[in-house]
Amino acid sequence: MKNFLIISLAFAVIFVSAFFIAEKFFPAETYIAKSFVTDFSENSFPAPGKENFEEGSDLAELLENGAVLNDSLLLINEEHPFPEDYSPELIDLGGVFVNSCAVNAYESISEDIKEKFDNSLYIMSAFRTHEEQREIIESGNEFAASVDSSEHLSGLALDVYVKYHAGMGFLDSEEGQFVNSFCHDYGFIIRYPYYGEEITGIPFEPWHLRYVGLPHSKIIAENNLTLEEYIESFIPGKILYYNEYFISRQKPEEIFIPKGFSDIIISSDNTGCYFITGKQ
Ligand SMILES: [Zn+2]
Numbered sequence: 116m117k118n119f120l121i122i123s124l125a126f127a128v129i130f131v132s133a134f135f136i137a138e139k140f141f142p143a144e145t146y147i148a149k150s151f152v153t154d155f156s157e158n159s160f161p162a163p164g165k166e167n168f169e170e171g172s173d174l175a176e177l178l179e180n181g182a183v184l185n186d187s188l189l190l191i192n193e194e195h196p197f198p199e200d201y202s203p204e205l206i207d208l209g210g211v212f213v214n215s216c217a218v219n220a221y222e223s224i225s226e227d228i229k230e231k232f233d234n235s236l237y238i239m240s241a242f243r244t245h246e247e248q249r250e251i252i253e254s255g256n257e258f259a260a261s262v263d264s265s266e267h268l269s270g271l272a273l274d275v276y277v278k279y280h281a282g283m284g285f286l287d288s289e290e291g292q293f294v295n296s297f298c299h300d301y302g303f304i305i306r307y308p309y310y311g312e313e314i315t316g317i318p319f320e321p322w323h324l325r326y327v328g329l330p331h332s333k334i335i336a337e338n339n340l341t342l343e344e345y346i347e348s349f350i351p352g353k354i355l356y357y358n359e360y361f362i363s364r365q366k367p368e369e370i371f372i373p374k375g376f377s378d379i380i381i382s383s384d385n386t387g388c389y390f391i392t393g394k395q
Pocket residue numbers: 267272273274323
């Protein structure tokens with residue numbers, strides 16, 4: 116137990132020092148993973164040879180054949196507001212409502228925290244109505260995004276905490292460090308990362324998890340990207356193969372999937388395209 120505490124303390128010191136050193140010596144642009152963008156178009160982004168693709172799969176046809184439509188890759192920001200008339204499919208997790216596509220991932224990370232730290236992860240806020248978001252803004256909460264650009268309208272964003280450690284203080288807990296280091300293994304990203312303020316316009320929020328699903332969360336974290344950069348990296352109609360997955364951003368009128376993939380997930384990206392994800 117003592118060793119564990121020493122290791123945790125060392126980890127915290129390294130994390131905090133690295134953060135300050137990085138802040139000091141590298142301006143925000145340095146973090147933009149340009150190599151990721153290059154890899155996309157040159158190597159891991161083959162042009163779709165139509166002979167290897169399912170014929171004429173339109174959205175309705177794919178859904179009929181078992182594909183799942185969810186909200187996981189909706190980009191929600193000032194430029195891409197959440198559609199006012201859209202009602203997400205929500206599940207009640209003890210009084211907080213969470214987008215149905217994020218529930219399994221949340222249960223899995225909170226079970227692991229229980230097991231590793233013998234502590235509970237709580238959700239302070241997940242889904243909010245437009246009215247609730249408006250009230251938060253009017254109450255002067257400096258972190259609240261404008262009414263239509265809040266991810267909380269979708270139920271995909273979860274503000275999490277553990278007892279005695281909420282907000283920025285979440286990082287002072289082992290659980291908060293674990294969540295910030297490993298949430299991408301569960302399908303979540305830190306939506307407003309310390310390196311992303313110039314892109315997202317929102318300062319670091321170590322408590323605000325955003326569900327995007329696997330393997331998107333891993334790619335975003337491995338390449339220090341923001342969701343904005345990730346989505347814009349995909350040229351519509353091209354494909355990225357990542358481990359056993361394929362990912363493709365497609366125009367609604369040209370939806371296709373490669374042959375031999377299953378577990379197809381389709382999500383609008385709120386920019387006029389769909390993300391199609393499948394597994395081999
Ligand atoms: Zn939040």
